[in-house]
Amino acid sequence: MPLLEVRDLCVKYGAIPALHGLSLSVEAGQIVTLIGCNGAGKTTTLRTISGLLRPSGGSITFNGAPIHTLSTDGIVRLGIAQAPEGRGIFGNLTVDENLSLGAFARRDRAGIAKDREWALQLFPRLRERLRQNAGTLSGGEQQMLAIARSVLARPRLLLLDEPSLGLAPQIVQTIFHIIRTIREERGTTILLVEQNAHMALHTADYAYVLEVGRIAMHGPAARLAASDAVRKAYLGVA
């Protein structure tokens, strides 16, 4: 049984459909990526999984139980964390407070302290800035904070929405390296939404290609990376 199973998902903004019958599944322990162009519905998919949007049809099951009627905080408590598009940093709070909010739903102080230490080792830059207002961080640092914060929720499934967006190539490399580290050291399952198809396919085990609200192609990431259609449309190879 897959950890996350999305079946025939339909989502509308008012009368305008954004997803029509999207299905995908994420096996435990894998990094799965969802790639596609602007407006294909990638962010909509993640927001619906997290309960910020209500589907007009279809179902989402996590660990065998339906979650598409639950509230967002209920979904977080089940073990699905998300680092949203645009990072969703609380600029009026300190870096430290942002990290604490990541662990908001947890009660185990000792565990939180341990995970916080682990995250700060992963992102030493954040440790230097703990007392600083998060709004003063650079874009790359904000992305690091967003990821560190979502790790502190100790999720079973981590949703990452375009973590490479707007970052310098050097930092993009670091971020993808850290995504792999999270899976290796924590065993966290990851659903990664990306426009940077090259890096995403290089990092993921399995990939879905989203085109205007439905899945156009899917398969092991290495195989998609080698396919002509994907190379032409998403990897910029003529």
Add this chain to the structure above:
Amino acid sequence: MADLLQILTMAVTVGSLYALIALGYTMVYGILKFINFAHSDVVVLGAWGSFFFAAALLPRMGFGTPLPWWAGGMALLFAMALCGLTGFLIERFAYRPLRGAPRLNVLITAIGVSLFLQNAGQLQFTLVRGDDTAQPPAPALRLPFGTQPQRMPTLLPDQDLLVIGEGQSTARLGSLDVVIIATALALMVLLDLLVRRTKFGMAMRAVSFNTDSAALMGVPVNRVISMTFVLGAVLAAAAGFLYVLKFPTVQQTAHPTWVLVGLKAFVAAVVGGIGNLRGAVLGGFLIAFAEQFGESYLQKYLGSGLKDVYVFSALILVLLVRPTGILGSPLREKV
């Protein structure tokens, strides 16, 4: 000198009341980005609630005049509980169903709730009939609202703590002023600690910055919003209670006195920078100072009865210089 001290006392007393009310406006705005126009009516409910407690409930329970020493504190707690519950219900049943609706709809609903409270407050009915044969006799328990002004019973003696000067120009600091200022300041410090030091306060600040993002952290957004309304209403209750201690004529719920108190507190929130808690406190005192000092010192040039003019002039002046209020953050476009 004595004049100055007298005006200063009045300005600080009235300012602390404005500040308490302004906090409720600013907290709700900070989280939901709309003006809760029914907030001033919750202040009035706090005033009438404490009047009901002191003038009807206590006598019915057998505590006549003079009222026991704890009556003041209990009246405050009673008003807080009543208003807290009302604030919760207003959010739950009037505003929450409109969470996804355009902001204008919520604003109009708030005006509707305000009118509802103002008019419902003029109803009068008897909760429990009196019983003259009982020992001791039990007076009827009336909901004491209605259209007539009532006189708040004396809950606290107003003793002179300090008297300066003689004859025409005396300044006095009464114990009532001290109680009002101290209670208001204590509540403000408590609120500040709650917002800055507790996990709940952190959640509140997170929701006010970005609601969706807070939800993604596992913050129960609806509960935080409910609690924000309850907190604002509890502060409003305290303000209403303290107001009728100071000015013991309890006017009917739609009376211009109340409308102006609410409006000035709203002005205070805007002047301080709406959405900013410390700004609301600052604005409250600033407005009260403009009102009291303007009335005293400009009277001989401009005539009397222009208190409200000074308040709104201060608003215009501040907004001309700082359109987002004194401590308000500059408008920024999200990138």
